Every structure is written in C-alpha cells, then in structure tokens.
Amino acid sequence: MNQADVSKLMSRLKIKYSPVKRKLKNSEGPVGRAKKIQKTLTALIKHERIELNFNRADETRGYVERLISDAIRYGDCHRATMELADYWLLEKQLVHKLFKVLVPRFENCPVSYTRMYRAPRPCPGNHFERAVLELRGNPYPSLLPDTISNRNLIHNVLLDEAHKEYRAQKYAEIARKLEAADENVAKSSGDSDGPESSGLETPEEIKASTEAQVASEVQPSACYEGHGRGGSEESRGGTAAGNPSERAGLPLGAILSRASKRRVSQHR
Amino acid sequence: MDMMNRRNHIDIPEFYVGSVLAVSSSNPHAPEKVTRFVGICIQRGGCGLRAFFIIRNVVDHQGVEMFYEMYSPVIQKIEVLRLEKRLDNELLYLRDALPEYSTFPLDMEPEYLPEGSAIPVNPIKVKLKPRPWLERWERQELKGVQDLGLPKRFYERAAAVAKPWEKYDLMAEYRESIPAEEQEEIFAEVYSQLHQLEVTRKIMKRKRTFVKPKKMG
Numbered sequence: 001m002n003q004a005d006v007s008k009l010m011s012r013l014k015i016k017y018s019p020v021k022r023k024l025k026n027s028e029g030p031v032g033r034a035k036k037i038q039k040t041l042t043a044l045i046k047h048e049r050i051e052l053n054f055n056r057a058d059e060t061r062g063y064v065e066r067l068i069s070d071a072i073r074y075g076d077c078h079r080a081t082m083e084l085a086d087y088w089l090l091e092k093q094l095v096h097k098l099f100k101v102l103v104p105r106f107e108n109c110p111v112s113y114t115r116m117y118r119a120p121r122p123c124p125g126n127h128f129e130r131a132v133l134e135l136r137g138n139p140y141p142s143l144l145p146d147t148i149s150n151r152n153l154i155h156n157v158l159l160d161e162a163h164k165e166y167r168a169q170k171y172a173e174i175a176r177k178l179e180a181a182d183e184n185v186a187k188s189s190g191d192s193d194g195p196e197s198s199g200l201e202t203p204e205e206i207k208a209s210t211e212a213q214v215a216s217e218v219q220p221s222a223c224y225e226g227h228g229r230g231g232s233e234e235s236r237g238g239t240a241a242g243n244p245s246e247r248a249g250l251p252l253g254a255i256l257s258r259a260s261k262r263r264v265s266q267h268r
Numbered sequence: 269m270d271m272m273n274r275r276n277h278i279d280i281p282e283f284y285v286g287s288v289l290a291v292s293s294s295n296p297h298a299p300e301k302v303t304r305f306v307g308i309c310i311q312r313g314g315c316g317l318r319a320f321f322i323i324r325n326v327v328d329h330q331g332v333e334m335f336y337e338m339y340s341p342v343i344q345k346i347e348v349l350r351l352e353k354r355l356d357n358e359l360l361y362l363r364d365a366l367p368e369y370s371t372f373p374l375d376m377e378p379e380y381l382p383e384g385s386a387i388p389v390n391p392i393k394v395k396l397k398p399r400p401w402l403e404r405w406e407r408q409e410l411k412g413v414q415d416l417g418l419p420k421r422f423y424e425r426a427a428a429v430a431k432p433w434e435k436y437d438l439m440a441e442y443r444e445s446i447p448a449e450e451q452e453e454i455f456a457e458v459y460s461q462l463h464q465l466e467v468t469r470k471i472m473k474r475k476r477t478f479v480k481p482k483k484m485g
Contacts (some may be wrong), residue, residue, distance in 0.1 A: 003313050003314055003315045004315070004444065004445055004446045005441075005444045005445050006445055006446055006451065007357070007445075008445065008450065009448050009451075010441070010445060010447055011440060011447060011448055011449070012447035012448070012449045012450060013442065013447070017439065017442075019443065021439060021440065021443075030431065030434075031433060034433040034436070034437070059439075062438070062439045062442070063439055066439065066441075066442055067438060070438075083436075084436060084438070087436045088436065088438075092454050184303060194381065
C-alpha cells in the first residue's frame with residue numbers, strides 16, 4: 001500500500017480538487033505544464049480576477065490555495081516557503097504582495113481563498129469550457145447578481161410576507177400577554193397596595209423580552225462575506241437587518257398601542 | 269484497531285531511519301527459539317499492519333539485511349540501542365558504502381538520551397566503495413555521502429535527466445500526504461490509548477532497573 005509522506009506539515013485544502021493531475025496539453029511535457037501553471041498563478045495574484053479555460057483554472061486553483069496556505073502557516077522567514085514563492089511567482093514584486101497583503105487578508109479565513117465560476121463561451125468558437133478564477137476580497141464588483149436589495153424578486157417577496165405573518169403572530173401573542181398582565185396588575189392593586197405579586201411579569205418586562213426575541217429571530221442569518229461586496233455590505237446589512245419591523249410593514253409601537261393603549265402610554 | 273491491540277502486547281518504540289535496533293524474533297530452528305539481530309535501520313515503509321523496516325549489519329565480513337514487519341506476531345521485542353536520525357530518509361547507499369559504516373557489535377549496550385531532548389541528527393558523511401554500484405547515487409540528492417568523485421559526464425547526465433520542477437509540485441505533494449487537520453483528527457482517536465501505553469512503559473522501565481540483591485553462598 002502507499003505510505004503517506006507526512007514529512008511536511010500542510011494545511012487542508014478548502015476546495016474540491018481532482019485526484020488525478022491534468023497534463024494540460026503542451027509540447028514540452030511536465031516542464032511545460034509547470035510553466036503554464038506558473039504563468040496562470042502569477043496572473044491570478046497580479047490581477048486577482050482572470051478568465052481562462054476551465055481545466056487550466058481548476059489545476060492552478062489547487063496550487064494557489066496551497067501556496068497561500070503555506071505562506072500563512074510558515075510566514076516569510078521560512079526558507080522553503082520563500083523558495084516556493086520565488087519559483088511560482090514569476091514577477092518578484094508579487095512575492096511581496098503575497099506575504100504582506102494576501103497573508104493578512106486570508107489569515108483567519110475559514111473558507112477557500114479563491115472562487116471559481118463557470119463563464120459563458122463565445123458561441124461560434126472552441127468547445128473549451130471557460131472559467132473565471134478570482135481571489136476573495138478582490139476590489140472589483142461582485143460577479144454574482146445581487147439578490148438581496150431588490151425586494152421585488154420573488155424569493156424576497158415571499159420572505160417578506162413570511163416575516164410579516166410571523167411578526168403579526170408574535171404581536172398577537174404580546175397583546176394577549178399584556179392584557180393578561182393588565183388584569184393581574186388590576187387585581188393585585190385592588191387587593192393590596194404594594195409591590196406586585198411575584199411570579200407574574202409586568203407588562204414592561206413582557207414587552208422587552210418579546211421584542212428582543214422577535215428581533216433576534218427575524219434577523220437574517222449571518223453569512224461570511226469578508227470584504228466581498230465592494231464596500232456596500234455595511235449599508236446593505238443595515239437595510240436588511242436593522243429594520244425588520246419596516247420590512248414587516250408595521251411599526252412596533254402602532255401594534256402595541258393597538259393592543260393596550262392605556263398601559264403603554266403610562267409606562268412611556 | 270489491530271495495530272493498537274498488538275501494541276498492547278508489545279512495546280514498539282519510536283525509532284527513525286539511522287537508529288540502531290535490536291530485534292528479537294521467534295525462530296523454530298534456533299536452539300533457544302529466539303533470534304536476536306542488531307543493526308542499523310536503513311529503510312521504513314508500508315502502511316498499517318504491513319509497516320516494515322529493514323535492518324542492516326555486517327557479520328563475519330558479510331553484509332546482512334533483515335526485513336521485519338512491525339506488527340508481525342513473530343517479533344517478540346524491539347529495542348532501540350541508539351536513537352538518532354541521519355541526513356537522508358533512506359540509507360540504502362550503505363550497501364555500496366565501506367563495511368565499517370554498517371558494522372555494529374552484536375552485544376551493543378543501549379545508549380540512553382536525557383528525557384525530553386530532541387532526537388540527535390548524525391551529520392556523518394559516508395564513503396562509498398568504487399563503482400559499480402547498485403543505484404546511480406549521483407542522480408539522487410543524497411546528503412549523507414561524501415563527494416562521489418565521478419567524471420564530469422555523470423553529473424552532466426544527471427543534470428540532464430533531473431526533474432527539478434517535481435520539488436515544487438504543490439498538488440502532487442498534497443495528494444501524497446495527509447494534511448495537518450486530518451492528522452490531528454486521526455491522532456485524537458488513538459491518543460488516549462497511546463498515552464496510557466507510554467505511562468505503562470515508563471512504569472515498566474523503572475520496575476526493571478530495580479534488581480533485588482541475591483544471597484551469596
């Protein structure tokens with residue numbers, strides 16, 4: 001059987017890679033294959049987004065990830081890593097970029113450092129699949145369509161309606177609880193003037209706890225994006241998450257006041 | 269699982285290529301049914317229950333190599349007489365080296381290292397016998413041999429045939445190895461048992477050193 005060669009410690013690749021290496025059709029044999037990958041790798045690190053044939057992109061993706069993960073693991077004071085970077089990057093200023101820009105960028109990145117998309121081919125042309133290979137956190141605008149801001153897309157319409165329904169349910173519950181608490185308070189103040197009986201929540205506590213609960217449940221799930229969406233992430237994050245009540249279409253205060261006007265105005 | 273079971277019965281110590289070992293294995297034809305062979309480990313390979321190592325020594329001016337499978341039930345004891353590493357991963361060139369580099373006395377005493385010290389690397393440079401050799405040693409990057417002293421055409425041919433790009437082939441390297449995260453997962457499975465074995469081994473060591481004084485006469 002094959003004994004794994006564990007003399008060198010390397011990080012796990014976070015991408016899918018083929019178990020067989022592609023020869024990347026070239027006339028010089030394995031030397032030519034290495035040269036091709038060198039050129040593609042250098043171009044990717046230089047431009048951060050390149051469009052090329054699928055097989056070449058897939059092959060170099062593994063090499064890019066390995067190079068970056070080695071640079072992160074060993075740093076630039078490690079001779080072997082520096083020799084690797086020197087071999088693979090044909091332009092020597094990119095070695096500086098690798099260690100000074102890309103390593104801090106991807107240090108704490110739990111996902112792959114590169115993204116690969118399938119690209120359309122010009123119709124009367126070769127039958128080779130095209131691909132776009134890019135580094136995460138590149139300064140260009142995202143290639144994927146923006147499915148969050150446009151609330152008229154069907155999935156957003158459905159989600160908004162679902163949110164509204166959910167919030168309506170929750171507010172109905174709050175209203176019921178407030179009315180129940182109202183009655184308790186009325187009863188206890190009728191029986192004895194003093195602190196309210198323990199075990200029953202005050203309307204204020206109910207309001208605060210349920211508001212927090214609803215807000216947290218309606219929050220969209222955080223997905224890792226890094227610096228991906230060209231700087232507009234914070235604003236989009238604000239519009240998406242900050243005003244769930246507006247997305248539901250009803251301000252919180254109006255619903256509560258409808259339920260129990262008397263109690264809310266007293267506490268405000 | 270089977271490897272752990274075997275290790276529960278026999279202590280297979282840590283050793284590297286270049287360490288001097290003494291292996292006692294059962295032999296039905298020996299007078300005491302046990303054969304003890306001492307030598308330097310020149311190669312380790314295989315995976316799992318097939319893991320093997322090769323030990324070399326020169327006995328009566330005759331080079332002898334013994335092939336042992338680590339988990340074979342035939343092996344009764346493995347002792348490490350000298351724990352050290354060499355500059356190369358495989359010492360197969362000792363077959364073409366002068367016999368003095370492969371001779372080790374059969375009654376060698378074990379040499380102990382202070383606990384917790386790093387494994388010493390022996391920087392010895394071995395002198396090879398004149399050609400013909402079993403392999404083209406000039407084409408392999410051997411660090412543990414002295415200057416081979418061959419005519420220039422050998423080195424030129426070696427350079428022409430060499431594949432320097434293989435050294436930098438990151439994906440080939442990755443496919444052949446096990447990444448660090450997976451190693452940790454695997455190790456976590458066996459760690460507790462291995463730790464217990466180590467503890468019992470230390471206790472056994474201390475137990476053996478105490479020798480009860482015998483009554484004379």
